[in-house]
Amino acid sequence: MLGFLTARQAGLDDPLRLRRAESTRRVLSLQLNHDRDVDRIHGNGINTIDIEVIEGRYMLSGGADGVIVIYDLENYTGKPQYTCKATCTVGRSNQHVHKFSVETVQWYPHDTGMFVSSSFDKTMKVWDTETLRPAEVFQFDGNVYCHHMSPIARKHSLIAVGTKNPKIQLCDLKSGSSIHVLQGHRAEILSVRWSPRYEHILATASADSRVKVWDVRRASGSLFTLDQHNGDKSKASSEAVNTAHNGRVNGLCFTGDGLYLLTTGTDDRMRLWNSATGENTLVNYGKVCNESRKGLKFTLSHGCSPEFVFVPCGSSVAVYALHTGELVTMLRGHYNSVDCCEFHPDYQELYSGGKDCNILAWVPVLRSPDTEEESKDAKKGAVGQSSVNPVFQDTWSSDED
Amino acid sequence: MEQAQRDRLSELVEELTTSGQPELNQDKMKEIKKICKVSTDCLDHIYHSVMSQLNQDHAEIRLSAFQIARELFSRSHHFRNLLVDNFQEFLELTVETDLEQPLPPPKEVAKKLKVSAIQTVQSWQASYGSAYKKLALGYHFLKQVKKVDFQDVEARSVAERRREEERQRRMDRIYRERVEAATRDMEESTQEIQATLTEMKSCLNLLLPDEFDLSDPWTANHSLQNSAPTNQCVAEDEQPCCSKDLREERECRGKKSNSVEEKKGKDEREERGKKKKKKKSGVEEREERKGKDPENSQKGNKAAKEGEEEEEEQEEGMRKKTDRTVTEEERNEVGKEEKKEEGQEVLREGEMEEEMEDEEQGGLRCTEGQGEDGLDEDSFIRNSGLISHSYSLDISVDPDVHVKETEDNEAVISTILDLDRLITTKHLPAVQSWVQVFTKSDQQQLLRRALDLKKSLEAALQKCKELHIDCKTRVRRVMKAYADEEPDNDDDDDFEEVPEKEGFEPLIPDHLREEYGLEPSSSTSVALTDKKPPSKRPVAPAPQSSSSSSSRRLKRLIEEEQDPTSAAATLHLLKQRLCQPTTSSATSPSQQPCLGPSTSTVSGPSTSVSSSDKRALEAPVVPFGLDLYYWGQDQPSAGKIIKSASQHQFWVPCEMEEEVENEELSAEGRSRYISFPGTFTPVSHYCRAPLANGTLCQRQDRVKCPFHGPIIPRDQEGRPSRQEDRLREEKEKRRRMEEQPDWRDVELMREIEAATGEDLGSSRLTTKGKGKKRKYPNLSDLKQNANTARSRLQRKVFSKSSMRRVAEAMSKADRRKHDKFSNQFNYSLN
16 A cells, blocks of 8 residues: 555556555455445335435435435534434335335436436436436336446437336336337346447346347347357357357346446346447356346445456355456345445445345445554453453353363 | 364364254353353364254254354353354354245244344344444344344244234123123123022922021021021020020039039939930930029029030030021920920920920929928929939931921922922023133123122022922822823733834934933943843843933932923833733843844834743744744745736737746745854963063964964963974974074174174164164254154155056056047047
């Protein structure tokens, strides 16, 4: 650290390097910290969370009972102990609340005044954050599994919506109507993602175990379909041709630079694809438990030198190194399966929501002060125990001697 | 950490967890703590061993492991860290948070584990929740997602609680309905019960008029009832006297030392004793008093002893319960001797006494008058005819009231008995059921009312019982009437005069006896033996033979026998009639094998008809048949078969023989098969082969013992007594020895092995037997639970061989489907 700092001072290093090293270190030290709490608002499982990118201050969460909550993540108290307050809630009493489980929520990428939510009640609602009223409601003929707005789009304001219908709907926020349909999948669409690099590139994952990449300007069909065997026909059985996974594909995520695409499937595999060519990079992540029948929201770190993947895996969140596939750590804290996680790029914090109604904040552990060594000694010895929290003390009774 | 410590810890954990005890062994736990205190490595080690034990599929192991964890959790921060880090798994294994991972059997222990784990988590949360975030999260998870109610010790899930509530509601409803029904019932029958009680009361009043029964049985406490009336009687009659006596006695005591007076008293006693009569207390006292008066006036002051005696007598009188006779007497006195017409003997006796006493009184009065003039003893004797002034008393007072039934009070008594029965059989059970219902549903008001009713009913019953109503007279009387009729019955022997009854059955099957109003079981055998013996031996008269223990039942039986319409009466008559003719006959049962209950219908009448003829009894009785019907005659149509010609009007088949003679049939008409299987002789010999435990085989097989072969004569020790048998047995033994040589005896080998430490293979010899010993004998066996009817059936039905058999049969049937006549049922199954 000191080396990085002096190098930075001397101008030897790219400023990015220090930043990357520090954020990597922070990501590696992510822990469940009792200094950071998130209000317990949801009375049911949490399906999705999203952190806005403009300020990095507000977090949206959608629950299985249709409730949407907005949290304020920013800690202005000056104390390390902070509980993220819910600033506003679309509760069950709200007349516009989703009737059924909210599957996806997303902030409008350019402004916190608007967010979009989609639900199993076959609607997608565009909300005005100030009034908490839907500005626009899109009706579909099937459960909406997912939607996504392009984070970089300047020339269009399309929302890709995956429903129970195999056709992907493209809704235009300008006109407030569904303007386009992408055909090609044979089963429900579990996940859709816009490329963060090219605003017209869209990746979709479906229960027919295929992942397709589209250019929305081309109406004729998809650009290509990801193939787990990279076109090697001899390895694939006839049914498995052009499939990304051997089960439902329920998670999609582009890397921050948009060069790679990550997919997860119910075959307990995670695959990394080259998003330009559709080639399977064959990174082996091992077994990634995945029993979700709906979409799975996983996320990637941002700004670290080896990037990390955070994948919900049962009741814990697995952290993998992106390119090596090495399992870095398991973040264990939830008491039921985890459905979604979101990375806060500014503070290197991770928020995860699961069926146990908790949103847990995984905060980097600050480097312990220098007194740490002493206090550790004190813990073993009998002196200096006052410096430690009394509940951390050992209480061996003397009669055991 | 040293290896020794590590091993010791593992050993201790295993011992503790496999002990199967609900609580941990404190000594071992202390040792664990002692070791763990040394270093965190030990804690790591023990944490892992505890977790591995928690993963065992046995609730007892888990419970013990959980208890160890609980002990350490409160001690060590490091252990807390370890456990909290893996708190999800810990909860899954102890609180059953994962539905797909239920707690293992046995069920009760699992439940206990769950409850204690939940309580523990709560207490942990209270003390450590603020410091360990995951602990708090786990607690909230249990509370909010799993909806565990930490206040509820039962640790029930929401569904369980709802079920419980549902059940409670249902029970409430049922109780409410019952209460309503009972209330309604009570409203309806209170009137009736009150009427019954009133009736009872007035009946009792009639029997025992109120003067003698001054305490109201319906309000008074019953323990007092015995003494109360007497007390009051005495008090009424003699209160003044008593007080007077007491005063006198007080005077007397002052002059106790006077010997002359003593003598006087003695004399007086003798004088009275001369009368040689038994006196009843009330009268007695009066007399005493009267006798005393002269003495007092004489200043010859009564002897202290006498005074004491008197006192005693009075007390006795107070204590004792008034006999009916006594009360009668007193009444007589009070009512100026009006009641001398009492018919009862006892009473008469009492009255006689009374008369005598009256005379006495007269005499005494004379004495009294003269006594004032200062007469001495002689003149007293002369005047009164009494030798002594005192007399000894012998009082025998029956402590109970006895009411005898007479013609006068017959109606009253029968009413009382009816009411008594009504109360015991109907009202009291009803009231008791109400009391139960009200107690359960907590209805104070109604409960009190019901209890009042019950109390009064019981009081009435008690009162009724205390009367000791002697109702046997009634029975005896009716018996007598019956006996009067009997001579007529004895005279005529035949059946003509017996009133024909519909469905008359001399023999009533056991299960029907209740219906016929007979004794269910005890007299059944009697009746049967009564039936049989006609040929056997003289039988005692029926009423004695029907030996039922309780007189009540006997009474009922007798009563029923007097009712000519009842089956019992018929049976009774029949019995008597059957007995009489056969009193002289005596035949051994072995001579009549055919005679049994099944043939008694025939044998009964036949024996009675031919009762005069002794020889006829000795003849075997056989079922009636055609051969008997045509006894000594030609059977005209025997063995002829008539073939029916066509029944058609016009169609006549070609000529055929209409009658066919069948030889066999005709022979059958004249013959009779009598099968004689011989008699059963029970086996009297034993196998007597020597057993391993030193005794002899006690099996009684006729020819061959299944364990020891053919049964041969043996001596005291069980050795064969014949030479060849002995040789054969020895040869057998030698052969067996060869099969398994002596030195390979398992016990011996085991001993040698234990001594030398070398494996001789004793285990190999035994393993074939009962299977291996269980590893942890203290844990409850989980497989044992599987031994249910279902599992046993399952083993049979789903065994490999049977499954294969079924599969074969099915596939065979399947193959047949493509055969020629596969669509026809006839062909499908063979």
